[in-house]
Each structure stands twice: as C-alpha cells, then as structure tokens.
Amino acid sequence: MWTLRLAFLGLLYLFLAVLARSLLRDLRAAAGRTTRAAGVLVVIAAPAGAPPVGATLELETITTLGRDADNLIVLDDPFASNRHARLTFRGRVWYLEDVGSTNGTWLNGRPVQGAVAVGFGDEVAVGQTRFRLEPASRA
C-alpha cells in the first residue's frame, strides 16, 4: 500500500511547508518593522532653553551628552562639561555613566559613579538640565 505510505510522508511535508511559510511570514513582518529607538529622553528642565523643555530626544545604543557639538545630545548649559555623560543600551537595560565631567552626573538626585542602570521614569541630571528616561512611544 505504497500510496498511503507516500501520502503520509507527503502530508508530513505539507505540514512542514505550511509551517515554514507561516514562520517566513512572521520573519518578514518582523524585518519590515522599522527599528525603533529603545528609549527617549524627555527634557523636564533646561535653564538655557536648549534643548527646549518637553522635547523628546531619541536615543541611540550609545548616546553621548555634553556641550561639545559632536555629542549626540548637545546641551547649551554652562554647568555641563564638553563631554559630560554617556547613556548606553546594553542588552535590555540602559546604563548611565559620567565621562569625567566637572559637575557630575546625577540619577534621581544622586551622583553617578561608574555605570548605573537607569529604568524608565528615572530622572537624569546633567549640569542644570534634567531629563526623564522613557520608553520610545509606540506611534
């Protein structure tokens, strides 16, 4: 009864083919999605007005903050150093570290030493400018 035998094998492969198509569809859908920033900084206080209060700044995996123009986030803040702080996204967690600033970097009102993990909703202060880390909006 070789017909039944082959029919069984054929159906097994049909199942696998349908599965493969379904997996491919998922993969394509996932690839088509634009890669969003893993987080944003919302400006909650900026005495010098740049960046403006309420602005959302998209973060990259390594985001540098400081007065220098080559920082990803440039601060117009006399209390900030040229190269002030760095936010890095490692795996699934954001880390904040001070990169040798004069006035220090603050997380929720405490000075930052070494790399510390930052959660969404935490407040980051660089010079007189204060930010809040938030997940990227789903818009």
Added chain:
Amino acid sequence: MTRMLGRYLAGLHFRPRGREASLLLLAAAALLTGWLSLATTQAGRFSVGDPVLLVVYLLAAGTIHVLFVVTGRRTDQVLFPAVVLLGGISLLFMSRLPPTLVTQDAGPLGVLTLAPLQLVWLLLSLSVIAALAIVVRRDAWLRNYKYTWAAVGVTLLLLVFVFGEEVNGVRLMLRVGPVAGQPSELLKIILVVFLAGYLAENRPLLAGTSLRIGPLDLPPLAYLLPMLAMWGIALAVVVVQRDLGAALLFFAVFLGLLYVATQRPSFVALGLFLAVVGSVLLYTVEPTVRVRVAIWLDPFAQALGSGFQIVRGLYAFGRGGLLGTGLGAGLPSPDGTLAVPALHTDYVFAGVAEELGAAGAIALIGLYLVIAERGLRIAARGADDFRALLAAGLTLVLVLQAALIMAGDLKLVPLTGVTLPFVAYGGSSLLGSGICVGLLLALSDAGVEAPAPPSPLTRGERWRARGRGVAGRLERAVR
C-alpha cells in the same frame, strides 16, 4: 459557585486562532493517513483498523484548541500543532510495537499496554500544556523564588542519589508509592528557572571584567563559582547516577544560557575547557564512560556485546532507506522481540527512520527546528531579562535533548540516554516536555503579567501567603 462561574464566563472573550486551527487540521489529516497506512499494512488489505486511540488523541488536541480560543489567549499558534504532530507520530509508532512491551496496572482503567499507556501520558502532557498556557498569567512565582526552586532541585537530586532505583545500571527512577518517575526530567526545568533568575539578576556584574588570564577576560571570581558548581553537579550526576545524558544536557543548557545572558565567548571557551577536562577525568575514572566511547568509535568490534544496540540501530536506519518501509512494515514486528533494544525509548528515532525513511527522519528534525525557531523568537520578544532567559532555556532543554539523542542514534556522538521529546515512550519525559512547552506558550502571551487588581485576601490567598513566607525567608537567607 454559580456566581463565580458566571463572573468567570463574563470575563471570557473569544479570540479566533485561525493559524492554529488550520495547522491542527493538517496535522490530523496527516496522522489519520498514517493510521490508514499502518492499519492497511497490518491487515494486508485496505483497512481502517481500530483508530480509537488516535481519534481520542486528536479530539483532545481539538478540545484544547477550543479552550485556547474561548479563553481568548494570544499565545503562539505554531508550537502547539507542532507538538501535537510529534505526539501523534509517537502514538502511531507505539501502536505498531509489541503491545506487551510495557504493561502497567492503571487501577480503574485496568491493565494498560504500550500504546494506551503512551496515550494516557500524551493526554496528561497536553493537559499540562493547556493548563500552563491558560492559567499562568504572572511569573513572579518563578522569578522571585529562584533559590527555593534551586533547593527543591538539589533535594530531588539528593533523593535520587539516596533512594533511586537502578534500571540498566542507571540510577534514575524515584518511586513514591505506586508512582515511579524520573526526577531529572523535572530537574532540567528547575535548573532553567534558577539559572534564568540568577543570570537576570547578576547580568551587569557577570558582564563586567576584573580578571585577566592571558587572552581571557573573566568576571570577578565570585561570579565564576556558580559555573564551577554546575560543573561539579554535572560530574556528580555522571558518577553517582551514571546518567551521561542528563549531565551533558545540564551543562550544555547552562553554557548556552550563560552565553545568551552575557554574550561573552570567553565564558563559552572556559566552559568548553571545563567540559573537556571533565570528560577526560570521567573517561579515566568511570568504566561506563569508556565503554560508551569505545562502542561509539567502533560498535562492530563488539557487535554482539556492548555494541549490539548501536549496530542494530544503524541497520534499522539502513533498512529504512530514503522513503522507509512504511508504517508497520519494518523489522520490529509486533510478534517478535525488538530488533533494536530500547526501540520505544532511546532508539525511537531509529524506529521512525526505518519505517518512514530518511524523508520521515528529516521531517522529524524539521519539527524540532520549528520548535527551536518559535522558542527563540519568544525569547527574543521577552519583555525583560528573566522572561527572555527562561524562554531561551526551555527551548534549549527541548531542542538540545532532541539533538543529543538523534545524533546518538545515528552514531554521530556517543549515545547518551536522553529522551526524544514528545516521541519517546515515557511519562516523566512527556510531562517534563509538556511543562516546557506550556511555559513557553505562557511566556509568548502578549497579555501575560497584567497587574492584579487589589482585593482583600481570600482564605486560599492567605494560605499561599503563608507558604510564601517560608520560601521568602529562605530567599533572604541565601541572599
């Protein structure tokens, strides 16, 4: 009671799962065709045989699908059909082996033979999958009690060391009253839960560098201790239980998770080095290991002795050829003894390959690959470290196990006695694999971890809180 039921029903919202439904229908069609093929071969003419077992199995799978739909779960729709097909192939294969291979007095059900027993275990396994996928909404009970789980695991291990029964020289079985089981199947899952919790908590520390030995960047020494402990446990499992497979699986899963958590090749290098050292050590100390390696290198030297099983297994693969002999037409005929020892457990892959051929064997491997892809995808989508590591670990347990035993049957690696998930005969293995898939499904649910509404404690919750008190004290003591 009725009010509670009413409130529960009001909370239900149907959510159709089209992909799962069509995949299940396809799996059912394939399995029924397989049954026709088997019955026809056995009867010698076209016959429908007595498909009660398979029909019961398919109905159970369908019921669980309906349950998923009714409860409105948004879990993965591909894993469950793949598992159902694997289990169905297992049921077909067990139906064609000598029924008296395994018999067990199942109380009210009477004395059950091989295929009905496997059906009972498969149904239990599917129920475990359904229960976990539907009920588990939060993971705090796994996440926050990792040391408790570790303690449970170590206790299980010690119980087996002390009270375990030896079967074929391997100390695996633990008997509690009439129920006998292999705790190592449960231990694998507990290990993954503990590792996921531990690694998620200590990830930033593990990723740091403070020790340099030549080209290796190592984390602080204190964080290497768990690695050494794992290594020691794996060695102990081999020496005391003579269970090579479980030890290899434990260590491989551990290394895999460590790499997933830290992305540091130096860990893997160090782990592999430890594994090599351990293997050499065991090779010199344990005669069982030496025999395993010898019959792997040249089974034909002892073709009628220790290499008998491997040689017979290879013949079975050869008899199968490309398209197989057809279900029921292979050499392991229902009346005689088994052509390959342990054909229903360790060598089930050889049996399936004989009757379904290379084509069927590759299809089986394909199904495990699908499970791997889905599992790792669930891990990649995990909301946080713990859930990602847990999903990755559960997937590794299932897939590495399948790879180890399939490669062992094919004489690609030394044979180790792990089971082929969802296909090999055996209750502990089926339940363990069921827990893995159930948790994976629960983790894949987009709606899991909805915050619980605050409400006064019911009596049940007070009891649970008291239980948590004990476990919580243990957690704090370890920390």
